[in-house]
Each structure stands twice: as structure tokens, then as C-alpha cells.
Amino acid sequence: MRLVVAAVNERNITMPDLYPASRLADAAAAAGRAGLDALLLTPGPDLRYVVGYDAHALERLTCLAIPASGEPFLVVPRLEVPAAQASPAGQIGIDLIGWDETEDPYAIVAGRLGAPAAVGLADRMWALMVLRFQAALPGARQELASRALGPLRARKSPAEVEALAEAARAIDRVHAQVPGWLRPGRTERQLAADITDAILAEGHSRVDFAIVASGPNAASPHHTAADRVLRDGDTVVVDIGGTMPSGYCSDCTRTYAVGTPPAEFLAYYQVLKDAQEAACAAVRPGVRAESVDAAAREPITAAGFGAYFVHRTGHGIGLETHEDPYIVAGNAEPLMPGHAFSIEPGIYPGPHGARIEDIVVCTDSGAQRLNTATRELVSVPA
Amino acid sequence: MRLVVAAVNERNITMPDLYPASRLADAAAAAGRAGLDALLLTPGPDLRYVVGYDAHALERLTCLAIPASGEPFLVVPRLEVPAAQASPAGQIGIDLIGWDETEDPYAIVAGRLGAPAAVGLADRMWALMVLRFQAALPGARQELASRALGPLRARKSPAEVEALAEAARAIDRVHAQVPGWLRPGRTERQLAADITDAILAEGHSRVDFAIVASGPNAASPHHTAADRVLRDGDTVVVDIGGTMPSGYCSDCTRTYAVGTPPAEFLAYYQVLKDAQEAACAAVRPGVRAESVDAAAREPITAAGFGAYFVHRTGHGIGLETHEDPYIVAGNAEPLMPGHAFSIEPGIYPGPHGARIEDIVVCTDSGAQRLNTATRELVSVPA
Numbered sequence: 001m002r003l004v005v006a007a008v009n010e011r012n013i014t015m016p017d018l019y020p021a022s023r024l025a026d027a028a029a030a031a032g033r034a035g036l037d038a039l040l041l042t043p044g045p046d047l048r049y050v051v052g053y054d055a056h057a058l059e060r061l062t063c064l065a066i067p068a069s070g071e072p073f074l075v076v077p078r079l080e081v082p083a084a085q086a087s088p089a090g091q092i093g094i095d096l097i098g099w100d101e102t103e104d105p106y107a108i109v110a111g112r113l114g115a116p117a118a119v120g121l122a123d124r125m126w127a128l129m130v131l132r133f134q135a136a137l138p139g140a141r142q143e144l145a146s147r148a149l150g151p152l153r154a155r156k157s158p159a160e161v162e163a164l165a166e167a168a169r170a171i172d173r174v175h176a177q178v179p180g181w182l183r184p185g186r187t188e189r190q191l192a193a194d195i196t197d198a199i200l201a202e203g204h205s206r207v208d209f210a211i212v213a214s215g216p217n218a219a220s221p222h223h224t225a226a227d228r229v230l231r232d233g234d235t236v237v238v239d240i241g242g243t244m245p246s247g248y249c250s251d252c253t254r255t256y257a258v259g260t261p262p263a264e265f266l267a268y269y270q271v272l273k274d275a276q277e278a279a280c281a282a283v284r285p286g287v288r289a290e291s292v293d294a295a296a297r298e299p300i301t302a303a304g305f306g307a308y309f310v311h312r313t314g315h316g317i318g319l320e321t322h323e324d325p326y327i328v329a330g331n332a333e334p335l336m337p338g339h340a341f342s343i344e345p346g347i348y349p350g351p352h353g354a355r356i357e358d359i360v361v362c363t364d365s366g367a368q369r370l371n372t373a374t375r376e377l378v379s380v381p382a
Numbered sequence: 383m384r385l386v387v388a389a390v391n392e393r394n395i396t397m398p399d400l401y402p403a404s405r406l407a408d409a410a411a412a413a414g415r416a417g418l419d420a421l422l423l424t425p426g427p428d429l430r431y432v433v434g435y436d437a438h439a440l441e442r443l444t445c446l447a448i449p450a451s452g453e454p455f456l457v458v459p460r461l462e463v464p465a466a467q468a469s470p471a472g473q474i475g476i477d478l479i480g481w482d483e484t485e486d487p488y489a490i491v492a493g494r495l496g497a498p499a500a501v502g503l504a505d506r507m508w509a510l511m512v513l514r515f516q517a518a519l520p521g522a523r524q525e526l527a528s529r530a531l532g533p534l535r536a537r538k539s540p541a542e543v544e545a546l547a548e549a550a551r552a553i554d555r556v557h558a559q560v561p562g563w564l565r566p567g568r569t570e571r572q573l574a575a576d577i578t579d580a581i582l583a584e585g586h587s588r589v590d591f592a593i594v595a596s597g598p599n600a601a602s603p604h605h606t607a608a609d610r611v612l613r614d615g616d617t618v619v620v621d622i623g624g625t626m627p628s629g630y631c632s633d634c635t636r637t638y639a640v641g642t643p644p645a646e647f648l649a650y651y652q653v654l655k656d657a658q659e660a661a662c663a664a665v666r667p668g669v670r671a672e673s674v675d676a677a678a679r680e681p682i683t684a685a686g687f688g689a690y691f692v693h694r695t696g697h698g699i700g701l702e703t704h705e706d707p708y709i710v711a712g713n714a715e716p717l718m719p720g721h722a723f724s725i726e727p728g729i730y731p732g733p734h735g736a737r738i739e740d741i742v743v744c745t746d747s748g749a750q751r752l753n754t755a756t757r758e759l760v761s762v763p764a
Contacts, residue, residue: 059704082602101694127507220464311461312483322441
């Protein structure tokens with residue numbers, strides 16, 4: 001089970017649960033509300049969200065066009081027609097148009113759309129395609145499809161929450177094995193290789209990242225595993241995630257210690273744990289995203305570590321590891337039931353650092369944590 | 383050795399060989415020749431090509447700005463500064479600007495660039511960023527960076543050819559193992575899982591695709607491995623590739639048989655092998671890309687199978703699996719020494735099909751094949 005042989009795990013969630021046929025009509029209605037005459041979705045999370053088609057990102061155009069009113073259609077390279085037909089998109093009776101190597105697929109889309117005044121482009125559409133659509137639809141103002149799809153994608157359905165919970169359980173099982181691989185004399189890279197194998201073995205179809213940041217490297221929150229050798233007294237930030245066959249992502253950080261960490265580390269680790277707890281406790285419908293960021297920041301600042309919490313508190317997660325809603329100063333968006341996001345404060349004073357991250361879902365009764373690995377500092381013998 | 387622990391294989395090629403510091407000046411000069419005042423390169427193959435920085439594709443802006451005249455600069459999220467510094471980009475003394483979570487990185491780029499009349503955007507830049515740059519640089523016409531970088535990237539340096547050859551040797555070693563995994567009763571998906579493991583074990587850092595198309599599925603050139611069970615008499619198209627730690631890609635197709643394939647298959651397999659040979663023989667500097675396509679198509683058409691060769695003959699390969707030059711009708715571009723591309727004619731009459739693909743490099747004396755696995759039909763006992 002790797003990249004190319006992915007299939008939704010049938011034990012828990014079925015494809016129609018995750019990608020219901022009603023999405024297409026929901027997307028068209030959202031486009032209309034956002035003042036867009038059509039959405040143009042190329043391969044990526046927007047396309048997958050609407051019709052469940054996990055299409056290859058190729059230089060050849062694949063595009064789902066969704067008029068705010070009118071029939072949607074899917075333009076695909078002739079070679080990809082069977083794959084599109086085999087995907088959930090093929091089951092919902094959408095008009096499928098194959099194009100040949102010497103045809104201009106942009107002209108095909110433009111010809112069918114008529115003269116839209118505004119189109120919403122998939123946020124990850126390649127510039128290559130953005131500029132071709134600009135030329136093919138010269139009268140259309142280009143906006144982002146997220147204006148329409150962002151609010152839909154941010155509020156997870158029960159099936160999506162279950163898909164995220166399944167991803168969280170898988171990455172929690174990886175974290176449970178980390179202490180067994182952590183010992184002095186091994187390198188960050190060796191630990192990352194063990195983790196990478198386990199991310200796949202525990203059910204992900206793709207490894208998205210495996211950050212292993214030991215000792216001073218922990219002061220770089222996005223440090224990639226390197227050749228540094230683990231030593232007695234090290235603390236190690238392990239921030240790992242992957243994508244499940246369902247399409248949904250995991251992301252969880254724990255900080256570990258080898259032997260006895262410095263006393264000042266233990267002091268701020270407790271502050272961090274309290275801050276992460278406070279931010280989780282602040283989550284409820286109607287609370288602004290930035291208030292959750294502030295709730296994490298307050299105890300850290302009060303303890304004198306504010307300058308060492310150098311990033312936002314969290315990011316939404318779903319078919320992308322980073323998506324709306326962002327838990328960051330300046331985002332006044334109110335949280336709503338179904339919003340799923342990370343809560344991951346960090347303190348990096350150097351020559352060590354720490355971060356604790358869980359994925360949570362906003363429910364009517366507050367935050368539901370999807371990751372359940374202990375947040376106590378796990379120390380392995382030196 | 384997986385996704386996140388990639389490093390250039392030091393045995394054969396060094397980082398400075400592959401990503402020489404001179405690229406930055408070459409890119410600036412190419413921008414000027416293409417009538418662009420600056421290139422704006424976000425994470426992806428264009429950025430990696432110019433400065434060797436294999437940056438994460440994130441919603442947070444990372445952008446290398448290369449004015450046609452003036453000093454280049456690299457804008458990165460504060461979190462990514464250490465990773466950027468540790469990359470080859472950090473070794474060439476480029477001006478590195480970290481931005482904080484609450485800053486507007488587009489305004490930072492625009493402020494430093496002044497008022498360019500035309501900018502070249504990385505071909506894979508996300509629409510999200512294209513539209514933000516449109517707003518931040520309202521006076522700048524947006525073009526594609528490939529106008530400047532395409533010709534540079536298409537002609538591989540000796541180090542790049544060696545990186546592609548290393549990738550080809552790795553995928554050839556995988557093909558050498560395929561007959562051992564191929565037997566009646568196994569599914570396409572099981573075979574693809576073995577292949578996927580082997581792609582990683584043989585030195586790739588990422589699996590890009592593992593197409594296993596047996597029996598009637600072979601008639602779909604981009605078929606993904608499915609649950610079909612292999613049977614006596616089946617033919618199986620195996621088209622596989624990955625990305626090496628160097629950043630360079632492999633891509634090789636062979637067609638196998640289980641037991642004795644139908645007589646009509648054997649007849650057109652020979653035609654296909656001749657066609658692939660003829661296309662390779664047609665490669666030399668100055669020949670048009672479309673002439674190589676025609677050279678592959680002629681013997682297939684003459685044998686009455688023209689209607690079943692439904693795709694172009696090939697695509698360039700390098701830091702992307704598909705890039706310039708495309709070997710397709712209508713591409714009158716002359717081949718030049720250092721051009722690297724696939725030659726992969728196929729015949730798919732149904733209920734079976736075949737394809738043979740090698741990566742070749744154009745040299746002064748013709749095509750140098752990088753893949754050397756036998757092109758004779760390999761049949762395993764039923």
C-alpha cells in the first residue's frame with residue numbers, strides 16, 4: 001500500500017460517505033453566492049473535494065468546470081478518460097470530455113462556458129494554466145475558488161471527521177513507537193527513516209513530512225532531519241504526518257528527551273503544556289480563530305517566553321495539511337462546528353526547544369482532540 | 383531513505399556539480415533575453431534548478447526573485463530561514479529575507495522589485511500566489527518563467543545527464559526484478575506494491591507512479607494498478623518511475639507476458655519495437671522534435687496500427703517527469719545536444735496493448751539511451 005495503490009479504507013468510511021454526489025450542487029451554489037459564474041478546478045484538493053477524483057497533476061489539462069448555473073463538465077486528456085471514469089467522478093454521471101494531444105483544451109472549456117464575467121480558479125492551479133485560461137477567457141475576472149469552496153471545505157462532515165480521526169490514530173501509533181527508536185548515537189536521519197517506514201506501515205499512503213529536530217536544531221521549527229547524532233541530555237521535537245488513502249492528512253508533534261534534559265527546559269515544557277491545554281479549552285463555536293492563538297500565547301508570554309513562540313498556533317487540516325481556518329493573530333473568523341485544525345504552540349529559546357501539537361475538531365461542546373498520545377514529556381534512558 | 387531524508391548521492395555527483403552557482407546569473411540573463419524584468423520562482427522545479435533549494439510547497443510564500451539586472455533575493459517564511467540557509471541557496475551568498483507571520487510577503491517582494499513591466503512566474507506557481515502577485519504588482523504583465531528557463535532546463539549539463547543516468551540505472555534494476563513478481567493469480571495491485579517498495583529500495587527518494595496494466599487494462603495508457611488478477615496469456619504494461627535524491631526523475635516502460643500471448647500481439651509487439659528503434663535512430667541535433675514523433679508513427683501506421691497509437695511519442699525529463707521538449711506532432715523545435723526525453727510509442731488495439739519506453743539524451747552523434755533493460759518481450763511461465 002503506497003502512493004499509487006491507494007484506496008479508501010472500507011472498514012470505516014466509504015467513498016460515497018466521504019465524497020457525496022451532492023457536493024457538486026453545493027459547489028455550484030457556493031460559486032453563485034461568491035459572485036463567481038464558474039469554478040475551474042484542476043487536479044488537487046479542490047477537485048478531489050468536489051467529486052472525489054484524485055487526478056494526476058500533469059502539464060496536460062484536467063479541469064472540472066462548475067457553472068453557478070448550468071451543467072458541470074470534466075475535461076480530461078484522452079489518456080485519462082478511463083481513470084476519470086473509474087473515480088467517484090465517473091459514478092455521478094458528469095459530462096466527461098476527452099481531448100486529443102493536438103487539441104486545445106482551454107478552448108474547449110472556454111467554448112462550453114460562454115462568456116463568464118468571473119471565474120474561481122483552484123487555489124493550487126499552476127500558473128501555466130492560470131495564464132492559459134486568462135488568454136482563453138479574456139473577459140473573465142480571475143478569483144480564487146476558495147472564495148466559494150473554502151467555507152465548505154473548512155467545516156468537516158461527520159465522515160470527514162472520522163477520516164481525520166483515522167489519520168490521527170495512525171500517526172499516534174507511530175508516535176507510540178518513537179521511544180523505541182530514540183537512543184544516543186543514532187542520527188536524526190536514522191530516526192526519520194524509521195518513522196517514515198512506520199507512517200506507511202500504519203496505513204498512510206504517503207509520507208508528507210518527518211521533522212526530527214534534536215538539541216539546537218529544535219530551535220528551527222521546520223528543520224529537516226540531518227546527520228546530527230543524538231546525545232545524552234538532548235530534547236527532540238518530532239513533527240510527523242502523512243496522507244491516508246482517504247485523502248485526509250495527519251499531523252502530530254511530540255517532544256522527547258534522551259536522558260535528563262536541562263532544568264530550564266523542564267520549566268518551559270510545563271508552560272508549553274499548559275498553553276496547549278489553554279488553547280484547546282478556548283475552542284468553541286463563535287470564538288474567533290485569533291482568540292485561540294491568543295489563549296496559547298498568553299501563558300507563554302506571562303512566563304517570559306513570548307519572544308520564543310515564533311509561529312502561529314495552528315492551521316486547518318483536511319485534504320491538505322495546511323488549509324483554512326488558520327489559528328493566527330488577525331484572523332477574526334469565528335470558529336464553527338466541524339472546523340478541524342492543529343493547536344501547536346512552541347517555545348524555542350535555544351539551544352533547545354519544544355512543541356506540542358494535536359489536531360482538534362470544534363464541536364458544540366468545545367474541542368474534540370483527535371490525537372491522544374500522552375503530552376507528558378517522554379524521556380528515554382541515555 | 384524516503385521523502386524527507388533525501389540527499390544528493392555523493393558517490394557520483396556532487397551538489398555543486400548539479401546546481402552550480404552560475405545558474406543564477408544564467409537565469410537573469412535568460413530573463414533579459416526573454417523580455418522579462420524579473421523571474422519570480424516559488425517552490426518547485428524552477429526554483430530548485432536555479433539555486434538547488436528543494437523548498438516545501440506551502441501556502442506561506444517562499445519566492446526567489448531574479449531581476450534581469452540587479453541583485454536577486456530570496457523571501458522565505460521566518461520558519462524556513464534555517465532550511466534555506468542549509469540548502470545550496472544558502473551557500474551562494476544570496477540575500478535572504480525572512481518574513482513574520484503577520485507580514486505581507488508579496489508587498490516585500492514588490493517593494494524590492496520596484497515597478498517591473500513584465501515578470502516571469504514559475505510555471506507551477508499556485509493560482510493563490512499568481513493572483514496575490516497580480517495585486518501587489520498591478521503594472522506588471524505576467525508571463526511564464528519557462529520563457530526564460532525552459533531552454534536552459536531542457537539542455538542538460540554533463541552532471542545532469544549523469545543524474546538522469548543514475549535514475550535510469552535505478553529503475554532498470556527494478557524492471558530486472560519484475561519477472562520474479564509476475565505470476566498468474568496475483569493482482570495488478572500486488573505487483574505494484576512490490577514495484578513501489580523496490581523503487582525506494584533501489585535508491586529513489588519518492589515513487590512517482592507505478593502503472594501496472596494487464597490484459598484489457600493495457601488499452602488505457604495511464605491505467606492505475608487495480609484488483610484485476612493476472613492470468614495465463616496476459617500481457618502486462620509496466621510503466622514506472624520515481625525521483626532520486628538528486629531531484630532527477632526516472633521513467634521506463636516495458637511490456638511483459640504471462641505464458642504465451644496471442645499471435646496478433648506478438649505481431650504488433652515486433653512493429654512497436656521497430657518503431658521505438660526507428661525513433662531513437664532519428665534523434666540527432668537539428669532534427670525537429672515532431673520528426674522523431676513521425677519516425678515512431680510511420681512503421682506503426684504502415685503496419686495498420688496507426689489508430690491505436692493514441693499519444694505523443696515522448697516528453698522531456700529532468701527535475702520533472704514531464705517537461706520540455708515534447709516529442710509531439712506540431713513541435714517544430716530542433717533537438718539540441720543535452721536534450722533528454724522519453725521515446726515511448728505504444729499500440730493499444732485491445733483487448734491488450736504494449737508500450738516500450740526509454741529515456742534518451744541527444745548527443746552530437748545521436749541518441750544515447752539511458753535505459754538498457756532488454757526490449758525483447760520477457761515472458762514468464764504461466
